[in-house]
Amino acid sequence: MTQDKILCDIGFIGLGVMGKNLVLNLADNGFNIAAFDLSDEKVQAVKAQDEAENTTGTPRVYGCSSYTELLSQLKAPHLIVLSVPAGAPVDQVCENLIGAGIQPDDIIIDTGNSLWVDTVAREQKYKSNFLLFSSAVSGGEVGARFGPALMPSGSPYAWARVRPIWEAIAAKVDPATGKPLERTQPGQVISEGEPCAAYIGPAGAGHYVKMVHNGIEYADMQIICEAYHVLKSGLGLSCDEIADIFEEWNNGPLDSYLMEISVEVLRHKSSDTNTPIVELILDKAGQKGTGLWTAMSSLEVGCPAPTIAQAVYARSISSFKDLRTQASTQLQGIEVSPVSDAEKAQLIEQLHDAIYCAKMCAYAQGFQLMKLAAKEHGWTLDFGSIAKIWRAGCIIRAAFLQSITEAFDRNENLENLLLDDFFTQQLGERQLNWRKGICFATMQGIPTGALSSALAYYDSVRCETLPANLLQGQRDFFGAHTFERTDKPAGKKYHVEWSTKDRATIAIDS
Structure with a gap:
């Protein structure tokens, strides 16, 4: 069987880390893919990996050397998935496909982290040329390979065509427990369970929800990093000791992907010095924009999201390494007293509750932002459904999201997550430890901007009279x-x- 006789189900453009893994995921689920990238090396790499992992004996991924060839290899009407950087590259690919002869009933799916307003503009710009559909993807390279969380939006007609494919490749959740059904091996398919893919709404809605997802991700990561800082600098614990604590926490209400990978990062040793690799990593963080976009949007719609914004600021201040190095020799802190073993045990418990409470507030900020944005833009967002698709396959997947799903099941019009009875009770029971943990860090001179801003948010929300x-x-x-x-x-x-x-x-x- 020769390549030019094959009519593929899906065209795929952009074979970087995410694109390559999405292609292989699609192939595992029974779809034939015509793949193209400006780098022929990437095309050959994905073909080679497909051949190595494929047990059917029939090629599933077919390489293309041009946009014209890509279209010729597809069943009509064409379905083409893009995995290219946000911004100008998306428009460039769209223009190239128009030049290659794409038709008005063909569908192009943008899976990148495009700014939602750009997606709205593109749908209008290209509506006479093809159907632009967007589907934000979360889960990193592992999620893309074995089951991501997918946030599609755009034409309902396009969703009807895309839905069977997206539900096939998405992460799955046990509907009884809310826990992920993990797929970890090439060729493995999970057909049962609830797929972590649900139609979000009109053009732009899916990318907006993914933007807020990433804003929450920023906050969640920073909250964990601040706890690490307190345990490391305040209590003098080693990376392995902190990993042990995080691992224990991950068996309870803090069970999450981010906590899980934090354990692995802390345990990993440098091959040449046997030093924890995290201690050798330069403390300068970058950010790709989605956290910033979330913070900016919160200001535009008038929704307080201080913990998300503070997480962006924390990355920004980390980038001023030279300034911080100079300031560390000039700006005075305070003398700190040694901490006894009994005090350490108490402080570890306090930090656990501080993370949990701050996490609740970060999610509350994100969901309230989506609620206000939906009202402003005329979207009808199903927040229970959004919480469900984040339970597996994405970076912020966590057992905690089952409680959010249940909160919106109880009240789909819930104004703020903190007003749900479950969250009200949890915050009430744990707030004292939250406050004590922050007090300890403050008296040690350890910055806890995310943990503290979340507490200020909680106190502001519950304060009937503000100044x-x-x-x-x-x-x-x-x-x-x-x-x-x-x-x-x-x-x-x-x-x-x-x-x-x-x-x-x-x-x-x-």
Whole structure:
């Protein structure tokens, strides 16, 4: 059987780490793929890996050397998946496919981390040329290979065509327990369970949800890193000791992918010095934009997301390594006292609860942001469904997400996750340890921006009266911005002719 006689089910463009693994995942699930990349080396690599892993004896991945050849190898109407960097590369591929003869009823699926507004604009731009469908993918290279979480959005017609494929390759969850059904071997297929793929909404909605997912991911990672910092610098524990603690925590309510990989990172030793590799990694972090986009969006829609924003700031300040090195010799901290073994045990428990509580607040911020954005953009988002598809296959997959799913099952109109009875109870029972853990870190001079901002968020949400009354007075004093009064009907605006000299005031109903 020769390649030019094969009509493939799916075209695939972009064979980097994510693209290659998605191709192999599709192949495992019975689809034939015509694959193209600007690098022929990558095309040959994915073909070779398919041949090595394929037990059917029939090729499943066919290499193409041009966009025209790619289209010629596909069944009509064409279905083409893109795994290329966000931004200009997506448009360039789209233009190339138009030049190669793509048709109006063909579907192009953008699986990259595109900014959601770009996706909305592209759907309009190319609607006469083809159907642009987007499907954000989470789970990294392992998820892409063995089952990612998928957040598709766009044309419902396109979703009807894509759905069987996406549900086949997605991660699966046991519906009774909410736990992942793990697939770890090439050729392995899991047909049972709930797929972690669900239609999100119109164009842009899926990429917006993935953006918020990544913002929560930023916060979750930073929360764990701050706990590591306290255990390392505050309690003087070794990497192996911290790994033991994290491993124990991972057997309880903190069970998550991020906690699991943190254990592995902490245990890994350098091959040349047998030193924990984490101690040799330069403490300068980068960020690709999605966390920043989430923080910016929270400001635009007026939704407080301080823990997500603080996680972005933490990465930013880490990049100023030279400044921090200089400041460490000039800016004074405080003298710290040794910690007894009994105190260590208490502090470890406090840190556990601090992580758990801060994590609840980070997710609450993310879900409230999606709720407000949906209202602003006219989307109908199913938050219970979103929580479900994050239970496996993605970076923030965690046992904790089952509780979020159940919260939205109880009340689909839940305004804020913290107001669900389960979360209210958990926070109430653990908040004292949360506060004590942060107090210890503060008195040790150890920064805990994410843990602390989450606590400030919790205290702000539960505070009936905030000092914004004084703030409104200040604004009215210097800018006549007006204010409402607690003793007058809602919605009426007032202004005072302030006088700091004789304190005389004149109220003016605006």
